[in-house]
Amino acid sequence: MQDVFQYVDSHRDEMLSDLFTLVRQPGISTQGTGVVETAQMLVELMRRIGIETTVYETAGFPIIYGELKSPGATKTLLAYGHYDVQPPEPLELWNTPPFEPTIKDGRIWGRGTADNKGQLLAHIFAAKAFLQTRGAPPLNLKFLFEGEEEMNSPSLWPFVESHKGLLKTDAALTADGPSHPSGRQLINCGVKGMCYVEIKAKGANRDLHSMRGPMVYNPAWKLVHALATLKNRDEKILIQGFYDDVQPPTEAELAAVDAIPYNAEAIKRDLDVDELIGGDGSYYRNFVFGNSCNLAGLTSGYQGQGMKTVLPSRASCKIDFRLVPKQRPEEIVEKLRAHLEAGGFGDLEVEYLGGFYPSRTPVDHPYVQGVVRATRFVTGKEPVLSPNMAGSGPDYLFTGLLGLPSVWMPLSPHDSNNHAPNENIYLEGYFEGIKISAAIMEETAK
Ligand SMILES: [Zn+2]
Incomplete structure (x- = not known):
């Protein structure tokens, strides 16, 4: 690999300059600004390097597909990333202008430097380094870059579903998210799933004077009573059948999780909490394998200054459930509805706002083990290997839809x-x- 690494070392300036150009172009998908311009810029860069690039229009922002063939190679790697960014606000908290990349204290600062322009470029420049030193990468490469990741990738699923042939490869690689606090390279073999719902309770047709409290049901209480049946104080979720489809961790997954280094005291100090769920020793087991029924928001009545004696007419809450293989968000919603119905809360409205499928690749899969070796080779350190991250993402598209x-x-x-x-x-x-x-x-080519 020394030829390729040397190429990277001797072309730092241009690899930086290409990143800077991309970061200077804001492409904020949730606000709809500059995303198409960013796509054009990325396409231009990929074509300049020699990647055969096609732009697919979608109902939202374009999907960029690139291909680089390696003569005689039998394996193909699919690299995924996203070129849209989050809004930069609040601007006053930035130490440097968000869209003017700045090098300071050994870091490159700017919106998109990490999430995800600076990371997706790793694959493009790796390909470039192979092209320039050996004439071709060691295997065929396919690139899939979207501009809607920061708005939950609405076009990606239909695109992958209708382009399975095009995306037929041997493995998928994504560089995204923050790494492990230890500084060792983190390798996540999957994601948790998510089921996001809003639950609404309805009382009278209008807010009332609270003197009517003895006569008219309060929807806030109804909601609180219903919520109290979802989970007990030991954090066990009480929805009938919630855990039915949970796939127990394998020995290899348990061993991987128990090898992840952490300091429970430091975590508690950082968060200023006295205890962690399940005790100090359970942090990473829960991080990787734990379900949650998280009350993300709760709204009703009067919350302003002073007193207002009101009997609210509406109460609502938002809940996200984090899921593990092989739970399915649409089935969890149905179980939630059935649970509420059975408990006498059938008049509450449950709206499904969206979700992700959980996804995992076995930690002892040959591809994962190759990634471990590659990372160890470059960094000189043992990577941290996690069966999945605690957050969610579109990994199921690769593992589930594309296999x-x-x-x-x-x-x-x-x-x-x-x-x-x-x-x-x-x-x-x-x-x-x-x-x-x-x-x-x-x-992966081996
Ligand atoms: Zn992001």
Whole structure:
């Protein structure tokens, strides 16, 4: 790999300049600004490097598909990423202008440096380094870049579903998210699923004077009573059949999780909490394997200054359930509805707002083990291997729809401030990420 690594080392300036150009172009999908311009810029860069690139229009923002063939190669790797970014607000909390990339204290600061422009470029520049040094990458490469990730990828599922032939490959690789606090390279073999619902309770047809409390039911109480039946104080979810489809962790997954380093005291100090659910020793087991029924928001009545004696007419809450293989969000909603009905809360309205399927590739899969070797080779350290991340993402598209092994490998630091002010990636980490991506290509080709 020395030829490829040397190429990266001697072309740092242009690899930086291409990142800077991309970061200077805001492409904020949730606000609809500059996304198409960003896509054009990325397409132009990919074509300049020699990647055969096609733009697919969708109901939303374009999907960019690129292909680079390697003569004689039998394997193909699919690299996924996104070129849209989160809004930069609140602007006053940025130490440098969000769309003017700045190198300071060993980091590159700017919106999109980490999430995800600086990370998706790792695959493009790894490909470029192979092209320039050896004439071709060690395996065929396919690139799939979307511009709607920050708005939950509405066009990606239908695109993948209708382009299964085009995306037929041997493995999927995504560089996204923040890395492990230990500084060791993190390799996530999947994601948790999610089921997001809103529950609404209805009382009288209008807010009333609270003197009518003895006569008229209060929807806020109705909601609170219903919510209290969803989970007990030991964090067990009480919805009938909730855990039915949970796939128990394998020995290899348990061993991987128990090897993840962490300091429970430091976590508690950082969060200023006295205890963690399940006790200090359970943090990563819950992080990877734990379900949650998280009350994300609760609204009713009067919350302003002073007193207002009101009997509210409406109460509502939002809940996200984090799911593990092989739970399905649409089935969890049905179980929730049946549970409420059975408990006498059938008049509550449950609206399904969206979700993700959980997804996992076995930690002992040959592709994952190749990624581990590649990462160890480049960084000189043992990576942290996690069966899945605690968050959610569209990994099921690769594992479920396309049937591929898939890993999510963050190349930005744990404090890269994704979605927040002062987003950043380590300067050295940016170049190391290109080498890691190249080493994974080399390993996967074997
Ligand atoms: Zn993001």
